[in-house]
Amino acid sequence: MNVAVEHMDSVADIAMRARKSSRILAKLPTEARNTILLNTAGCIEEQAQEILAANALDCDKAQVEVEEGRMASSLFDRLQTSEKGVADMAAKVRAVASLPDPIGRTLAVSELDNDLMLHKVTCPLGVIGVIFESRPDVVPQVGALCLKSGNSVLLKGGREAANTNKVLAGIWIRILTKFDEKLSGSVNLLHTREDVAEMLKLDGLIDLIVPRGSKEFVNYIAMHSSIPVLGHGEGICHVYVDVAADLDKAMKIVLDAKTNYPAACNAAETLLVHHGIASRFVPQIVEKLKAAGVEVRGCARTRELAQSASVIEATESDWRTEYSDLIISVKVVDDVGEAIAHIEQYGSQHTEAIVTEDQATAAEFMESIDAAGVYLNASTRFADGFRYGFGAEVGISTSKLHARGPVGLDGLTTYKYKLYGDGHTVANFRGKQAPIE
Amino acid sequence: MNVAVEHMDSVADIAMRARKSSRILAKLPTEARNTILLNTAGCIEEQAQEILAANALDCDKAQVEVEEGRMASSLFDRLQTSEKGVADMAAKVRAVASLPDPIGRTLAVSELDNDLMLHKVTCPLGVIGVIFESRPDVVPQVGALCLKSGNSVLLKGGREAANTNKVLAGIWIRILTKFDEKLSGSVNLLHTREDVAEMLKLDGLIDLIVPRGSKEFVNYIAMHSSIPVLGHGEGICHVYVDVAADLDKAMKIVLDAKTNYPAACNAAETLLVHHGIASRFVPQIVEKLKAAGVEVRGCARTRELAQSASVIEATESDWRTEYSDLIISVKVVDDVGEAIAHIEQYGSQHTEAIVTEDQATAAEFMESIDAAGVYLNASTRFADGFRYGFGAEVGISTSKLHARGPVGLDGLTTYKYKLYGDGHTVANFRGKQAPIE
Numbered sequence: 001m002n003v004a005v006e007h008m009d010s011v012a013d014i015a016m017r018a019r020k021s022s023r024i025l026a027k028l029p030t031e032a033r034n035t036i037l038l039n040t041a042g043c044i045e046e047q048a049q050e051i052l053a054a055n056a057l058d059c060d061k062a063q064v065e066v067e068e069g070r071m072a073s074s075l076f077d078r079l080q081t082s083e084k085g086v087a088d089m090a091a092k093v094r095a096v097a098s099l100p101d102p103i104g105r106t107l108a109v110s111e112l113d114n115d116l117m118l119h120k121v122t123c124p125l126g127v128i129g130v131i132f133e134s135r136p137d138v139v140p141q142v143g144a145l146c147l148k149s150g151n152s153v154l155l156k157g158g159r160e161a162a163n164t165n166k167v168l169a170g171i172w173i174r175i176l177t178k179f180d181e182k183l184s185g186s187v188n189l190l191h192t193r194e195d196v197a198e199m200l201k202l203d204g205l206i207d208l209i210v211p212r213g214s215k216e217f218v219n220y221i222a223m224h225s226s227i228p229v230l231g232h233g234e235g236i237c238h239v240y241v242d243v244a245a246d247l248d249k250a251m252k253i254v255l256d257a258k259t260n261y262p263a264a265c266n267a268a269e270t271l272l273v274h275h276g277i278a279s280r281f282v283p284q285i286v287e288k289l290k291a292a293g294v295e296v297r298g299c300a301r302t303r304e305l306a307q308s309a310s311v312i313e314a315t316e317s318d319w320r321t322e323y324s325d326l327i328i329s330v331k332v333v334d335d336v337g338e339a340i341a342h343i344e345q346y347g348s349q350h351t352e353a354i355v356t357e358d359q360a361t362a363a364e365f366m367e368s369i370d371a372a373g374v375y376l377n378a379s380t381r382f383a384d385g386f387r388y389g390f391g392a393e394v395g396i397s398t399s400k401l402h403a404r405g406p407v408g409l410d411g412l413t414t415y416k417y418k419l420y421g422d423g424h425t426v427a428n429f430r431g432k433q434a435p436i437e
Numbered sequence: 438m439n440v441a442v443e444h445m446d447s448v449a450d451i452a453m454r455a456r457k458s459s460r461i462l463a464k465l466p467t468e469a470r471n472t473i474l475l476n477t478a479g480c481i482e483e484q485a486q487e488i489l490a491a492n493a494l495d496c497d498k499a500q501v502e503v504e505e506g507r508m509a510s511s512l513f514d515r516l517q518t519s520e521k522g523v524a525d526m527a528a529k530v531r532a533v534a535s536l537p538d539p540i541g542r543t544l545a546v547s548e549l550d551n552d553l554m555l556h557k558v559t560c561p562l563g564v565i566g567v568i569f570e571s572r573p574d575v576v577p578q579v580g581a582l583c584l585k586s587g588n589s590v591l592l593k594g595g596r597e598a599a600n601t602n603k604v605l606a607g608i609w610i611r612i613l614t615k616f617d618e619k620l621s622g623s624v625n626l627l628h629t630r631e632d633v634a635e636m637l638k639l640d641g642l643i644d645l646i647v648p649r650g651s652k653e654f655v656n657y658i659a660m661h662s663s664i665p666v667l668g669h670g671e672g673i674c675h676v677y678v679d680v681a682a683d684l685d686k687a688m689k690i691v692l693d694a695k696t697n698y699p700a701a702c703n704a705a706e707t708l709l710v711h712h713g714i715a716s717r718f719v720p721q722i723v724e725k726l727k728a729a730g731v732e733v734r735g736c737a738r739t740r741e742l743a744q745s746a747s748v749i750e751a752t753e754s755d756w757r758t759e760y761s762d763l764i765i766s767v768k769v770v771d772d773v774g775e776a777i778a779h780i781e782q783y784g785s786q787h788t789e790a791i792v793t794e795d796q797a798t799a800a801e802f803m804e805s806i807d808a809a810g811v812y813l814n815a816s817t818r819f820a821d822g823f824r825y826g827f828g829a830e831v832g833i834s835t836s837k838l839h840a841r842g843p844v845g846l847d848g849l850t851t852y853k854y855k856l857y858g859d860g861h862t863v864a865n866f867r868g869k870q871a872p873i874e
Contacts, residue, residue: 004669023805023807024783024802026807027804027805061691075848095810110825110826112819112824112825112826116815116819118825118826119479123807123838125838126807126837127499131604144825183863207837208838222663226659226660228836228838246860249859249860252860252862253860253861253862254864255862256817256864259864260864261863262861263608264609294833319619344460349844363667366466366855368460368464369461370460370463370560370563370853371853372853372854373853373854373855373856374853374854374855374856375855375856375857375858376855376856376857377720377858377860377861378553378856378857378858378860378861378862379860379861379862379863381862381863382549382553382856382858382861382863383854386868387468387549387863387866387868388547388549388555389547389549389555389853399665400562400563400644400646400849400851401562401645401665401839402838403841403850404851404854405853405854406852406854414809414837414838415841415842416807416808416809416810416842417809417810417811417820417841417842418803418810418811418812419810419811419813419815419819420812420813420814420815421688421812421813421814421815421819422686422814423683423685423689423814423815424690424815424816425689425690425693425697425817426693426697426698426816426818426819426824427693427697427821429824431797431824431826433824
């Protein structure tokens with residue numbers, strides 16, 4: 001077992017070794033990286049009992065904390081795995097192995113001059129730091145994403161999953177070391193908050209930090225490191241039901257966007273309704289939402305139309321709130337322009353949807369809205385790497401730089417320009433200057 | 438003339454108006470944006486005398502400061518323009534107009550389910566802040582890049598060019614306003630350091646900061662803002678001359694990389710020579726470098742081979758130094774592995790070159806080196822947006838995220854996912870999950 005797991009080295013030492021291993025990893029052919037993933041998947045299955053025993057240990061401790069009120073029971077639920085959970089871990093590692101190779105892809109080629117060829121080729125970022133909460137399936141899944149894309153990784157999980165994570169990271173390290181001793185530094189487990197604080201300072205050694213957790217957590221990490229951070233802020237998503245909407249579609253979409261999984265960042269928080277169909281749509285949708293257990297908070301016009309004392313008055317702060325719960329705010333607007341202005345003011349540039357059958361209005365909305373996802377007649381819940389067909393997801397980014405929206409393996413790569421010449425100098429360069437892209 | 442130029446508003450007000458204008462700009466068709474650029478180019482030519490008069494005013498003031506030792510004469514040189522300089526400004530704006538449109542490009546399309554189509558389409562970032570030193574040609578050039586890519590821009594130039602910049606920014610604003618009153622907020626001039634400090638805090642309103650200047654300046658900006666920064670750190674570039682090098686090519690490349698424009702970030706700072714050809718190559722190249730006025734600092738083996746008392750002893754700090762001047766450090770290495778390790782330790786991931794006729798060695802170098810540019814038998818000086826065929830350059834990035842190496846118009850864009858459905862909900866989604874890329 002790698003010494004990193006035993007936590008005898010400084011985080012800088014661990015990161016340095018991770019970088020060395022990443023250089024080897026970056027040059028491995030596709031099949032070699034896939035073999036490592038497939039062998040790990042096999043090993044996860046073989047060691048299912050060890051994984052479950054370690055998880056039981058973590059769960060026993062956590063159970064006491066839940067009983068003593070020191071841990072939320074939702075955290076406990078995410079911590080606990082099962083035989084099926086372990087089988088899923090292996091399956092997901094195999095799924096990543098089957099994805100197309102994200103590195104070594106030629107994005108563009110151009111001839112700058114006679115015999116002077118420029119190639120733009122994808123390559124790994126290098127070393128990734130990932131900080132996550134209790135769910136132990138992050139270790140196999142994120143490990144697979146990082147290794148598939150040729151990156152080393154430093155993983156810091158929640159202390160409540162310490163035993164489970166140790167066994168799972170140990171499997172990665174064992175398989176890597178068996179494949180090539182020099183790869184032993186590619187997967188590493190950090191243990192304490194102090195480790196994280198140290199990692200955040202390692203500018204030159206770590207290329208990207210992926211914090212998985214709440215908006216506050218992501219912001220905290222971003223504020224405390226000059227290493228680039230990939231993570232999302234808020235998901236204040238809207239559904240706008242236009243005057244030209246098919247109201248059956250609108251009903252289905254609003255219910256799905258709000259109730260399918262309200263804790264997700266791509267769930268809708270606010271419903272905007274065109275006043276021209278409000279008298280028909282608002283009473284119906286409020287009734288359905290209430291029937292689905294949703295608390296409805298509305299503007300004055302909404303409350304009047306709903307004729308239901310149970311629609312609470314929405315205040316200014318409602319428009320700014322990511323409920324992450326079975327609560328929705330509803331506002332009647334005069335036209336698509338007011339809907340767009342509302343979204344511009346209160347939205348978080350995550351995912352915004354319009355329901356309409358009018359092509360011009362749809363185009364106006366799709367072009368005007370500045371968000372990672374802009375949807376026509378579809379639920380905001382589609383904003384997800386698996387549904388987008390990426391096979392696996394690093395996270396969802398609400399940043400506009402590097403990667404926006406659901407991020408797959410591509411988000412863990414960069415590119416380099418390879419220039420092939422034959423003694424070419426700039427002094428003698430006239431240049432063809434053909435655009436490369 | 439826009440009030441922004443008269444500096445009556447807060448930077449937040451200016452940025453807010455810039456964002457509003459950017460929404461209009463983002464929806465303009467390609468020809469409209471090109472027309473704005475072409476009209477501006479024409480106006481620059483028509484107003485050449487006003488521009489030159491304003492520049493003369495700036496130069497008069499600067500001349501006094503140079504005489505009093507309060508300004509470097511190199512700064513004065515960059516400040517001064519001429520009839521030809523003004524003609525070049527117009528020509529460069531026209532050149533940007535003739536480039537392919539970077540926005541509205543479809544990067545990928547996939548069918549997630551029946552009648553559920555996902556499009557990944559490029560779009561503008563929104564509002565860009567650009568901070569630069571004396572050169573007044575930045576105002577037309579960066580203005581053209583930002584508007585072409587559908588972005589509004591806040592420009593802060595050096596105070597020494599205040600009059601010239603005011604006339605040039607005024608031309609942009611006049612042309613934009615004439616085209617559409619609502620576009621008047623698209624180009625803005627900031628005036629003071631306090632303006633910059635205020636701009637750096639405007640997270641939600643400004644999407645990207647481009648500081649053009651020294652490494653220290655770029656680092657300072659990055660440290661003082663949580664807005665993403667596009668800029669380069671150091672350019673410590675190496676040329677490695679392998680045992681299998683064609684020594685004539687090596688000679689030409691080393692001389693070009695060092696002497697063609699030593700102040701550029703893509704100039705070579707260190708020459709690495711394989712010991713197998715060192716006895717033939719080192720004396721020759723040292724002689725040529727000295728003849729070109731280059732100060733040579735060498736390792737012990739280099740100094741022995743050069744048999745020239747004029748090769749100064751290189752110290753540890755030389756390997757870490759970007760001279761930006763006619764100085765080079767030279768080291769004899771045992772093999773390509775030592776060259777790669779030296780570059781890994783001391784390089785800045787900017788541009789690295791190998792000179793060799795051996796394919797295996799070339800491949801080893803090209804794959805192993807982690808830098809924005811890795812070159813075979815070509816001068817490091819090729820790392821440049823114009824030479825890469827981008828037509829124009831925002832800057833060179835030594836970051837790995839978003840944009841790496843020379844950055845053209847693409848660096849000023851992001852993308853959004855447009856999803857077109859027909860009432861699709863996640864609850865009913867089975868999915869085709871075809872990879873999007």
